[in-house]
Amino acid sequence: MINKPSKWAQTWLVTSWEFTHFFKWKQELVSKLIMLGIGLLVFVWQQVKDDTQDMYRIAVSEHINLPQNTDNFQFIHTSLDLQTLKIELSEQQKWDAILIEQDLADGSKQVSIYSQDKQAWLEQLQQQLIQHYTLNFATRLGLQEKQLAVLNAPARFDFSYLDERIKSDEKTSSSTAVGILVLLLAGMFTSFGQLFASVTGEKQQRVTEQLYACMSPQTWIDGKILGQMLHAIKAMTSAALTGLLGYAFFSVIIGGNSIDMRVIDWAMLPWFALFSLCGIYLCTAFMAAIAAAIDDPNHSAKTSIMLLPLVPIILTFLVMDSPSGWALQFLSYFPLTSFAAMPVRMSVLEVPLWQPLLSCAMLLMLNLWMRGAAGRLFKMGMNMYGKEPSMKQMISWTISDRSTG
Amino acid sequence: MELEVQQICKQYAQVQAINRLSFGVKKGEIFALLGPNGAGKSSLIRMLSGFTQADSGQIKVSINNRYYPFIPSHALGYLPEDRGLYPEKSVLKNIVYFAQLNGVDKTAAIKEAKYWLERFDLLDRIDAQLKSLSKGNQQKVQLITAVIHQPSWVILDEPFSGLDPINQEKVVQFLAELKAKGMTVILSAHQMAMVEKLADRMLLLNKGQCVFYGTLHAIRQQAKVSGVLTAKFSENIDEKRITSLLKDSAYQLIDSHTLRINLSNQHVLNDLLLILPRLGELVSLHSEKLDLHQLYLSAIANHGEANSDK
Numbered sequence A: 001m002i003n004k005p006s007k008w009a010q011t012w013l014v015t016s017w018e019f020t021h022f023f024k025w026k027q028e029l030v031s032k033l034i035m036l037g038i039g040l041l042v043f044v045w046q047q048v049k050d051d052t053q054d055m056y057r058i059a060v061s062e063h064i065n066l067p068q069n070t071d072n073f074q075f076i077h078t079s080l081d082l083q084t085l086k087i088e089l090s091e092q093q094k095w096d097a098i099l100i101e102q103d104l105a106d107g108s109k110q111v112s113i114y115s116q117d118k119q120a121w122l123e124q125l126q127q128q129l130i131q132h133y134t135l136n137f138a139t140r141l142g143l144q145e146k147q148l149a150v151l152n153a154p155a156r157f158d159f160s161y162l163d164e165r166i167k168s169d170e171k172t173s174s175s176t177a178v179g180i181l182v183l184l185l186a187g188m189f190t191s192f193g194q195l196f197a198s199v200t201g202e203k204q205q206r207v208t209e210q211l212y213a214c215m216s217p218q219t220w221i222d223g224k225i226l227g228q229m230l231h232a233i234k235a236m237t238s239a240a241l242t243g244l245l246g247y248a249f250f251s252v253i254i255g256g257n258s259i260d261m262r263v264i265d266w267a268m269l270p271w272f273a274l275f276s277l278c279g280i281y282l283c284t285a286f287m288a289a290i291a292a293a294i295d296d297p298n299h300s301a302k303t304s305i306m307l308l309p310l311v312p313i314i315l316t317f318l319v320m321d322s323p324s325g326w327a328l329q330f331l332s333y334f335p336l337t338s339f340a341a342m343p344v345r346m347s348v349l350e351v352p353l354w355q356p357l358l359s360c361a362m363l364l365m366l367n368l369w370m371r372g373a374a375g376r377l378f379k380m381g382m383n384m385y386g387k388e389p390s391m392k393q394m395i396s397w398t399i400s401d402r403s404t405g
Numbered sequence B: 001m002e003l004e005v006q007q008i009c010k011q012y013a014q015v016q017a018i019n020r021l022s023f024g025v026k027k028g029e030i031f032a033l034l035g036p037n038g039a040g041k042s043s044l045i046r047m048l049s050g051f052t053q054a055d056s057g058q059i060k061v062s063i064n065n066r067y068y069p070f071i072p073s074h075a076l077g078y079l080p081e082d083r084g085l086y087p088e089k090s091v092l093k094n095i096v097y098f099a100q101l102n103g104v105d106k107t108a109a110i111k112e113a114k115y116w117l118e119r120f121d122l123l124d125r126i127d128a129q130l131k132s133l134s135k136g137n138q139q140k141v142q143l144i145t146a147v148i149h150q151p152s153w154v155i156l157d158e159p160f161s162g163l164d165p166i167n168q169e170k171v172v173q174f175l176a177e178l179k180a181k182g183m184t185v186i187l188s189a190h191q192m193a194m195v196e197k198l199a200d201r202m203l204l205l206n207k208g209q210c211v212f213y214g215t216l217h218a219i220r221q222q223a224k225v226s227g228v229l230t231a232k233f234s235e236n237i238d239e240k241r242i243t244s245l246l247k248d249s250a251y252q253l254i255d256s257h258t259l260r261i262n263l264s265n266q267h268v269l270n271d272l273l274l275i276l277p278r279l280g281e282l283v284s285l286h287s288e289k290l291d292l293h294q295l296y297l298s299a300i301a302n303h304g305e306a307n308s309d310k
Helices: A007-022 A025-049 A082-090 A121-141 A145-152 A174-204 A208-212 A217-254 A266-292 A310-319 A326-333 A338-348 A354-382 A391-399 B041-049 B091-101 B106-119 B135-147 B165-180 B192-198 B216-222 B239-245 B269-279 B292-309
Strands: A056-061 A073-078 A097-103 A109-115 B003-012 B015-025 B030-034 B056-063 B066-068 B076-079 B153-157 B184-188 B201-206 B209-214 B227-233 B251-253 B258-263 B282-289
Touching: A007 A174, A007 A217, A007 B091, A025 A217, A056 A082, A056 A121, A082 A097, A082 A109, A097 A121, A109 A121, A121 A145, A174 A208, A174 A217, A174 A266, A174 A310, A174 A338, A174 A354, A208 A217, A208 B041, A208 B076, A208 B135, A217 A266, A217 A354, A266 A338, A266 A354, A310 A326, A310 A338, A326 A338, A326 A354, A338 A354, A354 A391, B003 B041, B015 B041, B015 B056, B015 B201, B015 B209, B030 B041, B030 B192, B041 B153, B041 B184, B076 B135, B091 B106, B091 B135, B106 B135, B135 B153, B135 B165, B165 B184, B165 B192, B192 B292, B201 B216, B201 B292, B209 B216, B209 B292, B216 B292, B227 B269, B239 B251, B239 B269, B258 B269, B269 B282
Parallel strands: A056 A073, A056 A097, B030 B184, B030 B201, B076 B153, B153 B184
Antiparallel strands: A097 A109, B003 B015, B003 B056, B056 B066, B201 B209, B227 B258, B227 B282, B251 B258
16 A cells, blocks of 8 residues: 655645646747737837838918928928818829918907928927917017916925825835735736636536545645635736836837836835735635535526635725725724735835734634634535535534534 | 444434445555445445444555545545436546546546546547437446546446447446556446446345345355255156155245256255165256356345244
């Protein structure tokens, strides 16, 4: 007789089986290449189609005050009548646009622009002409260019908070907090989809008893939770990298700017990682336990219960603009929501070390309880075919010391 | 006995699945569980495997001088009634995964898997997705996963179902090989011919109760009817005369010349041989023992009658 492997060894086997069941290198690589291809296509297309970089010749009536020439627009006075100019524009392509101006009774101008067809650069031309006419009007009013600038931006706003815990704007890493919440959502949705497919699939494939003969239900669910956690982490990492690459691509390659990584609060990342891991464990364990109780994935009301782990993230989103308010403070300690709320609170508020430590400790204790409860629910749920347990039964299994068969 | 079951009961809602059942299984034997659908075989198997617990009574399994309330997972190879593997994965990956979960290292698992797949003519499908195999071939893969770690106890819930006669025969050889390796096999099956060929001892269940238990020989001893004697006469037989002469025996008139008498263990053939010539001139006499299939049908029918009488 061969010696049975340890629970750890079995858990790891299930973890790697669960992970590789959904993770395919080839498909991952192909999907990333497709994304890269799409990015390149957008870039090339924009280069090919970009008509805003060309030089356009604009015919302007002699009586109009000539706008200043730019890299893209050359304004040329002409004495020709509109009819002749239209012929020159459409048949000889001598002009790209014709500018006609009329005075209106209220002192403003009616500007007509003629072009062969609708083009993106016309929008750019309009912006430039608005600037030109604003400046002209200001000059007529006797305003200097600097005065006009003040008129356009009469006040600058700066917020100062007496609550010194709130981080200043330069330090504020709310973008990191939002990023973390978005990544958590990506992780949760990945876990939800795959756990649903995996657990209900295994149940329908009638593999339960074969596995129960090899290991305990607790070992099985531990492995599944860890496998799905790896997937959630992979999904979050992948989403973060894709976001960064996308930002780099559009900001640097297309926008011609440098990468500004100050939006990420690096010092907070270890805390975010810790809370994210605990949160994903909590939610994955919960979802695995509920999925085990689902008999028919197409017609079960319990599928919607599996989405409950999204609630803490949504609640945090709703109150994150009031970092020192009671709501976010409560959510950041409450173990069912702290995984989402505490990192957000930490990113916008200076908090003493004991607060995240206490919050984390309570979350870990909840995770410990959830592991056992999920194991009990999983054991019973996976054994039920053709009939789903009632909520009452599920609650009694959750709080019981041991499940009976 | 390596496994002793004493007076166990199990009830599901209103159904008494197992009712005061007692029996034992010896080390290294093939022990068959027989019974019609719903007799309680799978419920019993689930209790023996530790998936569920008896409401009352006791199960005691002895392994290396230690006692367990069910067959512990480290000693168990199990083919459940509700069976299934991972259809999207290859045959080899399925087998190796279960082998590893049971403590076989990967290299040894691959070697063993190849050996058994060759035995079942499946070696050429080793890398095929399980779902691409026929139901019978999937069943064979499942059998391999149940025993690849060479457990000391093997429980097989209907190992012959879904298999053609040729493959059923292969499974018979497979089970004989397990026995030869010293494994104790508990199997439930409806294929009486296979069981008769394989099982050292058996337990017939009906409505959660023991109908008969022991070796085939012992069961014949216990059975009300253990054989049939067919007598053919040269002329018509008088039925009234049969009734008066064979008042203690169950019989059946096949035609006007042929009489079939159910033999119980109480019957003394000499007595019958004295009685039968008084019914007419005997042309032929043929005696046969009931096979397991006939014993099974007869026992279930008798048990049903006995229960309805109560």
